[in-house]
Amino acid sequence: MSIENLLLPRKKELLKSWFDLFVRAYAPEAAVMLKGESNQFANPVGQTSLSAMADILDEFLNECRIDKILPPLGRIIRIRAVQDLAPSRALAFIFLLKGLVRQILDGETAAGKVSHADLAEFDERVDGLALAAMDIYSKCRDSLYEIRIGEIKNRTNRLLLKAQIIAEVPEHKSERHDN
Amino acid sequence: MAKLPKPSELALDYTLPKKGWMDAAVDFRPGTWSHAARAKNLEAAGLPNARQWSPADSDWKLPSNWKQIIFEGMRERLEKFRSLRIFMDICVRCGACADKCHFYLGSGDPKNMPVLRSELLRSIYRGEFTLAGKIMGSIAGARELTENVIKEWFYYFFQCTECRRCSVFCPFGIDTAEITMIGRELLNLLGLNIDWIAGSVANCRHTGNHLGIQPHAFKNMIEFLADEIEAVSGVRVQPTFNRKGAEILFITPSGDAFADPGTYTMMGYLMLFHEMGLDYTFSTYASEGGNFGMFTSHEMMKRLNAKMYAEAGRLGVKWLLGGECGHMWRAVNQYMDTMNGPADFLEVPKSPVTGTIFDNAASTKMVHIVEFTADLIRNGKLKLDPARNDNLVMTYHDSCNTSRGMGFFEEPRYVIKSVCNKFHEMPPETIREQTFCCGSGSGLNNDEFIEMRMRGGLPRANAVRHVEERHGVNALSCICAIDRSALTTLMDYWVPDVTVYGVHELVGNALVMKGESERTSDLRGDPLPGMEASEDENI
Amino acid sequence: MNFIMSLVAVLALVLTAFLGIEAAGLRTFFSMAVPYVAFTLFIAGxxxxxxxxxxxxxxxxxxxxxxxxxxxxWIKRNRFDNPANKKEVLGRMILEVLLFRSLFRNTKAEIEKGPKLYYQWEKWLWVGGLALHYSFLVILLRHLRFFTEPVPFFVQALGGMDSFLQVGLPGIYISDSVFMLAVIYLLVRRLIIPTVRYISLPGDYFPLILMLAIGVTGILTRYFTRVDLLKVKQLALGLAKFQSSAPEQVGTIFYIHLLLVCTLIAYFPFSKLMHAGGIFLSPTRNLPNDSRIRRHVNPWDYPVEVQTYAEYEERFREKMIEAGLPVAKEIAAGGPAVYPLTKK
Structure with missing residues (x-):
């Protein structure tokens, strides 16, 4: 029996532990809010993350199609990319799946239902997920810079068409103005 | 030597030790603060302690008697503002406001809870101005004023957009916006401001608008937009400037003249005025509706706002018409008449088209453009073809200031629904008086603050995404110049398929003008619905 | 930490009264001096x-x-949430003060989660607050029966209604139970919700623990130790008429109760408990939104320095003329004047 088949019936448990660990990366006062409030509008970070993680697991444990996994992965990484976290910190939660799965399948492993090869194969797929997340993360950061440039352009777009029309406040009060 | 961290350590090890909030010092990491006001801008704005400094420096070059300045400043404001005195005393820390702040929701930083943002100031108030605090110190919730406290104030008072959302839920009506405004006033006594605000204030004071646009350029730009209108509709609009004897003086944020997509909203105004044959004028002297003085001090707000009435009086107009803007309208609605009135030299506004008398502006003599247009539509004065906006599935963002500082909810909806066929509301806890901020208000829409803005704007973006997924919404309308620019950025990051529109851009699109040529494109030059094919044929 | 500190303070008060009566026998001090001092502090404060x-x-x-x-x-307005005159403000204030309307807003609408409708009720804080304040009021009014002779009709009626669920003898007051439950809820909430615990100061725990202790001692006097209520009434009437003497043979528990109550009264004006008065003066709630209709005057308004149009034109005249903008004054010989940038 593959690991996925063993995990599927215990998906809820896996999701809960994964989300618990995920939330612990925040300050305790923040973690409470992220976990506590189940209204998606009152708690956008927590609820978006939770639903994205659920969708990721759904697909990850089933067919693992890339076009089905990327959208939820994008939702969560897009948030992580603007949360003042180093990239390593922002993506670390994905690797936690490895340890969690070992914990959950402890009994099965001891009973010989899960082989080392199975685990190694599962780990490799987690790595794949992490690599995909890395792509998304870097795309998000790129888009942030593009957006910044776009905003500056928008702000003065019409001005760029006409030169020399902004009056700067001069450097020193003694300096004479104009011309 | 430190070992390479494992993923589990990276994911779980939260670096801040858990301490009480009173002794935590602020860590100024890039992306969480805005650049310091430059010396020349402080000087030009007439603000004290002009010098070169940065929040990342350890020495902020405060004046040597800074403590005395702060305490005297607090005393003066406690005597001047009942709001401050009451808000310092009556908070019971019930926590109702805690999860109402978009910055807290987006960042999780506990000091972004409105209650703690105010406690930053309250703790100092207790220590200096209450008997209990003087005797019992920290047991009474007091703490000592240190440079670290000042730094904390700077960090968090420039991380509040003065949106007033928390104030709606507070059982005592404590308004964090009021506390932030006064907190910033105190900081400004020490020369602590951000450059995005101080620069705009300096420009506004000397050139008449935030960008520092000179008079001839302002005129050129509006005329340039008139050219664009002619290209789209075949109608030539004829705006006038600084014209004495006009009936109405029209003032809008300068962003509408220069910044996309505000310029399209400006085109909408121009088309509407032309179609109605309005006797109006722009002013280059009072060419800014926005008021970044509001984000500096009450005095600065008054200084910048004074130009409106002064110009209305000089030109001899009968009343004022104001464009789509958020904080401008809070200033007009709640401060202008008190600060710079009475405007007894003006007349109670009366629509020259419908004859409607705007009693609700009987004293300020200033009418909101959306009120004006709603009245026109209601009286059947506009010929509208909403099908021209049929490619847009619209939703509407209530601006914080017009919502919680005015109560302006139905007029914009009435206008939007008259010019757009497809409209869907966002969830109720994210609109009207509970609307979420764009994350960039109160002078925080600067470039270096972008990551914080994306976090703070997440609750708003999240609600937009909800209607995008559910109803296929692809357009977000608003009546605020900062929104038009900041929501565009916010959508680009969080919900890229949604475009931001000003309400009067939509009016301009739908407005059927006398003598217009057949319209094939909207004000942005994009093909109108049904016209895509004919465009292709031309190619 | 803040919680422990407050708990210790309340226990110290209990101990003070206990030792003061049992060991030192300071009955007059605790039954006469303390109430008068507390009451004076309350009024003055x-x-x-x-x-x-x-x-x-x-x-x-x-x-x-x-x-x-x-x-x-033709646009329906909201009179209570956006009052346009004083009458409507009164309506808003009544809703705020009597029903805690803003706190009631603290609600999360229903949302759909998957196929199921998900509903969350977020009004416990509102319920708890309302319960505490109203039960406190009833208890306060009930206590009037100690201070009045004859006891006014409404106080008797209130007592009767309050104990209509005849459980045991004397009848258990509903308000007592509601009060205790509300205080415990608010205290527990403060302790277990980490955000709320994070923002809580000693001044937030102290009144709650104090009220809890007042409730406990009050219940003890009534139901368990059977304090001689007639003696208590004599004392109370005497205090009210400024002609009292310290009664003998009233249980120590009564003195503890009395000291705690006096502490609450004296502490009231110097603490956050004054929110009771502040709400009436809160400018975001007690003013109509009518400053576009009627002028509001700022008593300390002062003139500020403004860039006048004349100064503006002085600075830009040449460019304005060039651009065809009307000017008030043509250019004088000798070129444009210099515009002063800062205050002289």
Whole structure:
């Protein structure tokens, strides 16, 4: 029996532990809010993350199609990319799946239902997920810079068409103005 | 030597030790603060302690008697503002406001809870101005004023957009916006401001608008937009400037003249005025509706706002018409008449088209453009073809200031629904008086603050995404110049398929003008619905 | 930490009264001096605080608007959430003060989660707050029966209604149970919700623990130790008429109760408990949103330095003329004047 088949019936448990660990990366006062409030509008970070993680697991444990996994992965990484976290910190939660799965399948492993090869194969797929997340993360950061440039352009777009029309406040009060 | 961290350590090890909030010092990491006001801008704005400094420096070059300045400043404001005195005393820390702040929701930083943002100031108030605090110190919730406290104030008072959302839920009506405004006033006594605000204030004071646009350029730009209108509709609009004897003086944020997509909203105004044959004028002297003085001090707000009435009086107009803007309208609605009135030299506004008398502006003599247009539509004065906006599935963002500082909810909806066929509301806890901020208000829409803005704007973006997924919404309308620019950025990051529109851009699109040529494109030059094919044929 | 500190303070008070009566026998001190001092502090403190608030003016009209403003007759406005005159403000204030309307807003609408409708009720804080305040009021009014002779009709009626669930003898007051439950809820909430615990100061725990102790001692006097209520009434009437003597043979528990109550009364004006008075003066709630209709005057308004049009034109005249903008004054010989950038 593959690991996925063993995990599927215990998906809820896996999701809960994964989300618990995920939330612990925040300050305790923040973690409470992220976990506590189940209204998606009152708690956008927590609820978006939770639903994205659920969708990721759904697909990850089933067919693992890339076009089905990327959208939820994008939702969560897009948030992580603007949360003042180093990239390593922002993506670390994905690797936690490895340890969690070992914990959950402890009994099965001891009973010989899960082989080392199975685990190694599962780990490799987690790595794949992490690599995909890395792509998304870097795309998000790129888009942030593009957006910044776009905003500056928008702000003065019409001005760029006409030169020399902004009056700067001069450097020193003694300096004479104009011309 | 430190070992390479494992993923589990990276994911779980939260670096801040858990301490009480009173002794935590602020860590100024890039992306969480805005650049310091430059010396020349402080000087030009007439603000004290002009010098070169940065929040990342350890020495902020405060004046040597800074403590005395702060305490005297607090005393003066406690005597001047009942709001401050009451808000310092009556908070019971019930926590109702805690999860109402978009910055807290987006960042999780506990000091972004409105209650703690105010406690930053309250703790100092207790220590200096209450008997209990003087005797019992920290047991009474007091703490000592240190440079670290000042730094904390700077960090968090420039991380509040003065949106007033928390104030709606507070059982005592404590308004964090009021506390932030006064907190910033105190900081400004020490020369602590951000450059995005101080620069705009300096420009506004000397050139008449935030960008520092000179008079001839302002005129050129509006005329340039008139050219664009002619290209789209075949109608030539004829705006006038600084014209004495006009009936109405029209003032809008300068962003509408220069910044996309505000310029399209400006085109909408121009088309509407032309179609109605309005006797109006722009002013280059009072060419800014926005008021970044509001984000500096009450005095600065008054200084910048004074130009409106002064110009209305000089030109001899009968009343004022104001464009789509958020904080401008809070200033007009709640401060202008008190600060710079009475405007007894003006007349109670009366629509020259419908004859409607705007009693609700009987004293300020200033009418909101959306009120004006709603009245026109209601009286059947506009010929509208909403099908021209049929490619847009619209939703509407209530601006914080017009919502919680005015109560302006139905007029914009009435206008939007008259010019757009497809409209869907966002969830109720994210609109009207509970609307979420764009994350960039109160002078925080600067470039270096972008990551914080994306976090703070997440609750708003999240609600937009909800209607995008559910109803296929692809357009977000608003009546605020900062929104038009900041929501565009916010959508680009969080919900890229949604475009931001000003309400009067939509009016301009739908407005059927006398003598217009057949319209094939909207004000942005994009093909109108049904016209895509004919465009292709031309190619 | 803040919680422990407050707990210790309340226990110290209990111990003080216990030792004061049992060991030192200071009955007169605890039954006469303490109440008078506490009451004086309460009155003086409250007057001082209210005067301090009222002495600061309201320079600007800054109501928080939470509903549609008054505009056209064809747009329905919201009179209570966006009052346009004093009468409507009164309505808003009544809703705020009597029903805690803003706190009631603290609600999360239903949302769909998958196929199921998900509903969350977020009004416990509102319920808890309302329960505490109203049960406190009932208890306070009931206590009037100690201070009045004959006991007014409404006090008797209130007592009767309050104990209509005849459980045991004497009848258990509903208000007592509600009060205890509300205080415990608010205290537990403060302790277990980490955000709320994070923001809580000693001044937040102390009154709750104090009220809890008052409740416990009050219940003990009534139901368990059977304090001689007639003696208590004598004392209370005497205090009210300024002609009392310390009664003998009233249980120590009564003195503990009395000291705790006196502490609460004396502490009231110097603490956050004054929110009771502050709400009436809160400028975001007690003003109509009518500053476009009627002028609001700022008593300390002062003139500020403004860039005048003349200065503006002085600075830009040449460019304005060039651009065809009307000017008030043509250019004088000798070129444009210099515009002064900063205040002289």
């Amino acid at each position: 409250t007057v001082y605080r209210v005067l301090a608030w009222a002495s600061s003016p309201v320079p600007f009209r800054i109501p928080t608007t939470a509903g549609q403003q008054k505009t056209f007759p």
